[in-house]
Amino acid sequence: MEISRRAFLTTAGVMAGTLLDPFGLDLSATRAYAERVSIKRGRLSTTICPYCGVGCGILISAAEGKIVDVTGDPDHPINQGSLCSKGAALSQVVSDRRLSKVLYRAAGASDWEEKDWDWAIDRIAEKIKETRDATFELTDQQDQVVNRTSAIGCLGSAALDNEECYLVSKFARALGIVYLDHCARLCHSSTVAALAASFGRGAMTNHFNDIANSDCVFIIGSNAAEMHPISFKWVTKAMEKGATLISADPRFTRTSSRADIYAPFRPGTDVALIGGMVNYALQNDLIQREYVVAHTNASFLLAPEFEFDAGLFGEYSGTLLHDAKYTKEHWRYQTDAGGNIKKDPALKNPHCVYQRLKKHFSRYTPEAMSAITGTPQDVFLQAAKAFCATHEPDKSGTIMYSMGTTQHTTGTQNIRTYAILQMLLGNIGVAGGGINALRGESNVQGSTDHCVLYHILPGYLKSPTTENDSLQAYLDKWTPVSQDSKSGNWWQNYPKYTVSLLKAFWGDHATEENDFAYDYLPKRTGDCSHLALFHEMDEGNIKALINIGHNPAVSGANLNVVRRALGKLDWLVVFDLFETETAAFWKRPGANPSEIQTEVFLLPAAVSFEKEGSITNSGRWGQWRYQAVPPPGDAKSDLWILTRLVEALKKVYADGGTFPGPIEHLDWSYGDEEPDVHLVAKEINGYFLRDVEFKGTLYKAGDLVPSFAALQADGSTNSGNWLYCGSYTDKGNMMARRERSTPEDDPIDLNPNWSWCWPVNRRILYNRASCDAKGRPWAPDKPVIAYDWQAGKWLGDVPDGGWPPLRNLDGTRNPAGKYSFIMRKEGHGCLFSPDPKDGPFPEHYEPLESPVLNRMCDQQNNPMIRVWRPEETGTAEKFPIVATSFRLTEHYQTGSLTRNQPWLIELMPGPFIEIGVELAARKGIENGDLVTMSSARGEVTMHAVVTARIGSLQLGDKTVDVVGLVWHFGYQGLATGDSANLLTPHVGDANTTIPEYKAFLCDIRKGGTI
C-alpha cells in the first residue's frame, strides 16, 4: 500500500470532517496530527541553533505566526539535517511560559506589576542617569582622566546576535561602564588568554567538519558527545576512517562510552596529565622536528637568567590574598644587536626553548603524573602512544576541550599545555589537527569577538587603562613592533582598527582633532570581571546592574554571594525570555521580599528565531539567522530594546548631566522607525567615510569596506569590529551564504562558500604551518593550502597571510616570505610564551581546594591567583571529597530555556550527583537516594546516581574520591532543583579570573529534602 501524504490527509480529512465517530467525539490527537502534516512544510526559514557553539542549521516551518515544525537544515554542512535533543525540541521555546509583558517589581514588593514599554524605558533611562551622574568619575585619585562609573555593572550575553553584542559593548562604553562582562568570562576566557599567548588568536583553530580529517581525536576537559553532540558526527566520521578516540575525564561520560581509550583522572590536574604527555613526546622523540623548528619558537634562545625554581618563574612578590606579581623581567628571548631573536635551529643550545622545555617537563614522568592525577600508568602510556603517533608529518591529531580544562585556577596553563603538545606534534594549522576549543554558547565566539568584556574592545583591542591617557599613548602601548622583516606582525595595524572603531562609536564627532573621541572611552583600573563585580556588589560598591541575557543567580560562582549581592542593588534591569532566578532573586526560597529594596525591571526579549541577525559558532563561522515568527506579546529584540533605551538616554541627557558627550554623540542610527539589523551588521563591517583608493579600486564614501586590509587610521573608514570586516560587503551579506561544497571540489570539507568565517573567510587558522618552509603540505593527501609556485599564489583555504613561503623550492630564502604565525610578533607558535601572568611554561599547581599537597613543586596553588574570601576555603579534613560540576545533553546552562520545555524536562527531570560505588557503599547511599552535599560555602540536596562511571583514584599511596554534580538547576522554571553553584568557590584563574567551577572539596551524606 502506498501511503502518500495526500492519501493520509484525505483519510484524516474524512475523519475530521464527517467524523466517523458518533457522539460528537473527535479524535483530536489524530486530527491535530493530520493538521500538522499538512502545514509542516509551510513557509520555511533557516536559523542557527541557539544552544551550543556547534552552530547547527535549523529549518523552521511557520504558518500564521506559529511554528509548525522544526527540523535540522539538510543543507547545513555541519549538521546536515541532524540535531541533538535540544535543537530538536526548539519549538518548545515558544510557550506561555515566555515573558510577553514588561514586568516591574517595586522596592520591597512581593510581586511583579505589568507595565508598558514607554513607562519602563523612560524610568530605566532616568535611573541610569541618576546613578551614573551620582557616581561618575572624571578623574581618579592620581588625577588621571578616567571618565567612568564603577557603580553600574553591565552583564551581556552570548545568547544575543553579533549585532546586539556589538551594541551592548558600544552602549556600555558610552555610559562609561567599566564593570562590563558576560558569560564568556566564566567559560573560555582562559582559552583566549592561552591560545593568544601560544598562537596569536584566542579561538578554536579548526572547525567541526575538519575533525573528520583527524587520525586521533583526543577529547579532554570536554564531554563533546553531550555538550557538542553534533561534533560527534565528525568524530564518528573520523573513527569510521580509522581514527582513534581518546577520552580523558574524571567521569566516564557519553563521550567516554565511545572512546577507544578512556583515562580517568583527578579534576584540576590537566597540566600534570598533559605535561606527562609532553614529556613522553620529548623523551621518546615523538615530535615533528622539522615543523617544530620551522613554525615554533623551539629554537629561540632564552635569556640565560630565565629560571624556574621551587615552583616559581623568577622574581615574585605579594601573596594570594594581595597583589601577587612576577616581575617578568627574565621572561624573554636573547636578541642580537639588531634586536632580532637569537636561534639555534639544531635545538642543541641549552638556552633554547626546546631544551628548557624539555628540562621543565622532564619532571613530569609517568610515575609523577600518575601520583598526581590518579591515571593508571598503563592507560596513560596507551593514550600517550596513540596520540603522539600523530607526530608523523602526514598524521594529524586534534584536541577537543572545553570547561573541564578552562575553569580552573590554572585554566590558562592547562590550555597552554595542550598547545605545547600540539605544536610539538606538528598538529597546528593542519587538517584534522588543531586545538579545538569547543566554545560553549551559540554565539559566545561572537560575543567574545565583540568583547562584551571589561578588558577588551570589539576586535580584541585592549580597553584603555588609566595609564593610556591619550590615543597615542594607548596605541604606543598596544601596537607591537617587530624588528624581524620576516615577521608579518599583523597587529602593527592596531591604530587602523582602533580609529575605525572610534569612528563607528562616535561617528562624525570622532575627529582627528579630538583624538577620535578617545576620551569618551572609560579607562579602567584593575580587575572588573564577573567575580570582582559580584564581590564589589556584595561590598555595596555597585549600585545598579543592567543584565542582558545572563542568569548569574544560577551560573555565577558561589551563589550565596551572588544572590545576596543582588539584594544590595538600587535597581536591576534584566532582559530575558523567561522569569529567571536572577530576575526573581527576591523570590528565592528563604528570602523575604519586603527586606529587599532593589527595584527590578524585567524586559521581555525575543528569542533567536523571532529576530534577525548573525551569530558566530565555535569554528568562527558567522551565520545569518532569519526571523521565523514574531516574538510573543510585547516581547522585543534586544536590538529594539537597546535602541529605545539609547534614544531615551539621549533625551534625558539633552537637558544636561554629567559628562553627557559620549551619550549625546553616540552614533546610533539604525533606521528611522524600527532599528534595522542590517545597518548594524554593515557598521560592524565598516564603511568608507571618504572616497578612498584601495588596491587600485576607488571606493566612494558610504561604500562598504571590502576587507580589514582597507581600514585606515586617519578616520576615513569606520568599522565596529575589524575582525568582521569583510562579513557584509558590496557583494552582499557574506554571512548569509548557503552554498555547501561537494567532496570533489572540497576534499577536506572547508565549505568556503557557506556563511563567512573570520578572519577573511579563513577556515583553518595558522594554515601556513600546514606546509613546510617551501609551501608544500606536510600531509599531501589532505592539504589545507599549498603554494603554487607557477602561479605564485596559495591554493586551498585562505592562507594565514598571503605572502609566499619563506623558502623557494631550491631552498633559498624568498625575500617576500614571512613566518606562519602572523598574529604573534615572533611570527612563531610559542612553546615558551611570556604573555601569561603565571609563567611562560605551564606548571602543575593544585586547585585552591585540594585533598593533597602539590607533589610537583613547593607552590601548593597557582601563585598568581587572588583568593577573595579566604575564610571560605574548605580543607581536606572537613571536606575530603573532590567535586566537579558538569552539564547534560538535555539541559542548557542555567536552564532558563530548557527547564521550561516539557520534552527536555521529560528526559532529565532534575539535578543529581554522580557518586562512585565504593564511596556510596561507605556512606550507605543507594542509587536514587537523596544525598546532601556540602562545601565550605553551602549545601545542596539532590538524587544520587551511584555508578561505576566515577569513583576513587589512587594518588600514589592515597585514595581520593571524586564526585560530580549537575549545575543546570535553580528555583525558577517548570523543573526546579538545587543549584550546584551554592557550593563552588569564589576564586578564578590567574590570568582571566575564570572561576574554578571544576575542582573543589566537599563532603556528602545520605538524606536531605528537596
Next chain:
Amino acid sequence: MNHEPVKAKFVTPASITLALLMILGGIVAVIRYWQGLGAVTNLSDSYPWGLWISVDIMCGVALAAGAFTVAAAVYIFGGEKYHMFVRPAVLTGLLGYVFVGVALLVDLGLPWRIWHPIIMWPEHSVMFEVAWCVMLYMSVLALEFAPAVFERFGWDRIHGLWRRLVPAFSVIVVAFFTYIMSHSVAWAVVVLVVFAVVAAVVPSLFASRPGVPIILVMVGIVLSTMHQSSLGSLFLLMPGKLHALWWTPMLPINFFLSAVAVGFAMVIFEAMLSARFFGRSLEQGPLAGLGRLLCGALWICLAVRIIDVLLRGELGGAFVSGKGFVFLVDVLVGLGLPALILSSARARESMTSLFTAATLAIVGVVFNRLSVALLGMTIPGKVGYFPSIGEFIITIAMVSAVVLLFTLAAKIFPVFTREEQDGFGLPAAAPRAAGNR
C-alpha cells in the same frame, strides 16, 4: 418436554442486592467512559489485558459453553434425559454471551466501534474470527431461546415462521462465516452445499424430532467449537510471553476441551443452584449422568494437557518457580481433583460431592483462563498488575447482571421444565410457598 415459568416474586432481597451491584458497576462504567480506561483500571502498557478480558470475556465465554455441550448431548448424541437442562443452559449461554458483549463494550477502547469487525475483514486475525463467531453464535442462541418467548406469548405463527426460516438461516450463517474467514468462495460453496444437504436431508431422514431444527443446533456447535478453541488460538501469537507450560500449538484444543468440560460443570452447578433458589426438585439420574460426562471431559483435558507438556519436554518447568506452581494448581486442582472425585460413581450420586466437583471444575477453568491470559505471562522487567477495585466492581456487576437476569427470565419465560413428582431432593411445594431460598 413441557416448560413453565418459575413462580416466584420478582423483587427479593437477593435481586435488590444484585441490582445494586449492577448500579455500582454502572457508576464505574460512567467514569470509565468519561475519563478513559486508565481512570478505573490498573491496566497499563505492560498489562493491556486484565481482569475483564481474562474473566468477563475469556471465562464468560467458557462458562457459557453449557448451551452447546448440552445441546450436543441432547440433540446430536441423543442424550434425551438431559433435555430438561437445555433451556436453562441456552438461557445462561445467551445471557453469558450478551454480557461478554457488554463487558467488551466496557473493555474496548472505542466501544462505539464494536461493529467494526462486521465490515472490516482481516481474515488472518484470530480475534476477528472470535468476534464473528461469537456474534453469529449469539444469534444462534437467540434463535434457540426464541421458542420460549413464542410459547410465553403464544406467538404460534411467528414460531412457525421461525421453524421454516431457521434452517436456511443456519446454512447461510455457516457458509458466510466460512467465506469471511477464508475469503474463499470455493470453500464457502462447499460449506453451503454440505450444510444445505445436512439441513435438508437430516430432518427428512429422521422427521422433525427435536423442537429445534437440528441444523441450527449443529451450526451452534460448529460455531462454539470454533470460537471456544479460538480463544485459545489467540494466545498462539504469544510464544515469547506465555510460559511454555501453557503455550502449545494445542492451545485451541485445550481451550475447546476445557470449554466442553466446564459446559457440563456449569449445567450441573446451575441446575443445583436453581433448584435451591427456585425450590425445585433435582433429578439425580440426569445430574449423575452429567457428572459422568464431566468426569470424562476432565480426564481427557488433563491427559491432553499432561501428554502435551510431556511431549514438548516442558514438564520440568512445572516444578520450578511461581509459574510452575500456577501450572500445578491449574492442572491438578482445576482438572485432576474434580476428575478424581467424579471418577467414583458414589461421588457422582452425592449431591455435595457432585456440586463440589462441578464447582472445582468451574473454578479450575477460570483459573486456567487467568493463567493463560495473566499468570502465565512473562512481561519482562516492567510493572506488575493487580486488578483495581473498579475492575472488580465491573466484573461483579456483570456476574450479578447475568444472575439477576437469569432469575428474572426464569420467572417470566418457560425455561424450566414442568415440575414432575419423580424428582428427588427438596419437596416441590414447600420452598415455592416460602418464596425464595
Next chain:
Amino acid sequence: MSKACLVDLTKCIACRACQVACKEWNGLEAEHTEFFGAPGGYQNPPALSSKTFTLIRFVEMTDSDGKLKWAFARVGCMHCQDPACASACPVGALSKTAEGAVVYDDTKCFGCRYCMMACPFDVPTFQWESPIPLIRKCTFCADRQGDDAGTTSVNDQPLSEESLARHRDSNRTPACVKACPTGTLKFGERGQLLAEARERMTAEPGKYIDHIYGEQEVGGTSWMYISDVPFDQLGFPTDLGKRSYPSYTSPVMKAIPAVVTGLGLLLSGVYWVANRKAKAGTSAQEDNNQA
C-alpha cells in the same frame, strides 16, 4: 522496495535527538517523569508509551574483559516483516505497507489491545487516560514517505537542484533517523542495509558481536541492529526464534473451512448414528418435543 533501518549501536552517543524528533514530528506530548524511572537515572521515560514511540535505553556494565561500558540502545517498533500485531488485529487497523512500515489506521481500531498482547517486542501502547483512546506506536514515519509537497524555497529563496534533492531525501527520511547525528540510525533498502551491516562487521573484525538482530528474529524485521554488546544484556528479547509470529496462528485460521465442513459431516454422522438408536427407542415422545 521495502525500506528498513539499520541501527549501529556502536555509534550511538545517547543524545536522544531521535527521541525528541519523534515527538516533534508526531506532535507527542511530554511525559511527566522522575529520576530513576529506570535504573541509573539517565534513561527517561522508562518505557515506551502512547506519548513515546521511541527511546534510548541506557545500560551500564562491564564487558567480558572487565572494561566499563555504557551502552545505549534505541527501543521502538521493529516493523516486523510479518508483524504479529497486524495479524492480531481483528479490524485490520494495523498493516504492513510495501515500503516496510507497519502502520495503524486509527479510523478502524476499536481498542481491543490484542496487538499489544501479540507484539513480541511489547511495542504498541495505548492512551489509557483518554476517553477516546488510540493505539500509539512508531509509524516508521510513513506519513513522510509520500510525495514531496512543500520544500521548494527557503528564506523565500528558491532552492538549487542539489538542495532540492537533499530536502526531498530529508523529508522522506523518518524524523528520528534524520535527526540522528552519528549515523547510528540509517534508513535504506533492507537488502542493502543487511549487506552493509555485514560489510561493517567484516571490515572491523572483533568489534561487533556476530549477530544482526532483526535479520531473522520473528521472521525478520525492518529495523535491524548491530552491536558491540550482546543483545540480551541490552534488554532485547533473544529467545523469540526465527519463525514469524503470524505463522503460529495462520494454520489455525487456514484450517477453518475444513474444520467447519468436517464438523458438519461429523455431527451429521453422530446424529445419524445416535438417532438411529434413539428413534428406535423414543419415537413415542416425539410429539411432546416442543423443545
